[in-house]
Amino acid sequence: MNDKIKELAEKAGFVLWGDETWNPGDAIDWSCRYDEELTRYTEFLIQECMSYLEEGDIDFAKFMIKKNFGVE
Numbered sequence: 001m002n003d004k005i006k007e008l009a010e011k012a013g014f015v016l017w018g019d020e021t022w023n024p025g026d027a028i029d030w031s032c033r034y035d036e037e038l039t040r041y042t043e044f045l046i047q048e049c050m051s052y053l054e055e056g057d058i059d060f061a062k063f064m065i066k067k068n069f070g071v072e
Contacts (some may be wrong), residue, residue: 012041
């Protein structure tokens with residue numbers, strides 16, 4: 001999982017696997033429902049992208065979104 005996505009997921013309240021020896025790696029623990037967390041995550045993601053757009057340079061926004069979220 002990319003660092004920015006992980007940061008936003010943690011901020012939204014998703015439970016990430018910790019240091020357990022049996023964990024599946026750097027991943028979200030999907031053993032529960034995340035309705036509210038998914039809504040918050042989406043809001044954080046949109047806010048992050050909007051902050052790049054507020055810089056006023058579309059090329060900068062594209063670059064930052066690709067860089068931080070691995071979107072091509």
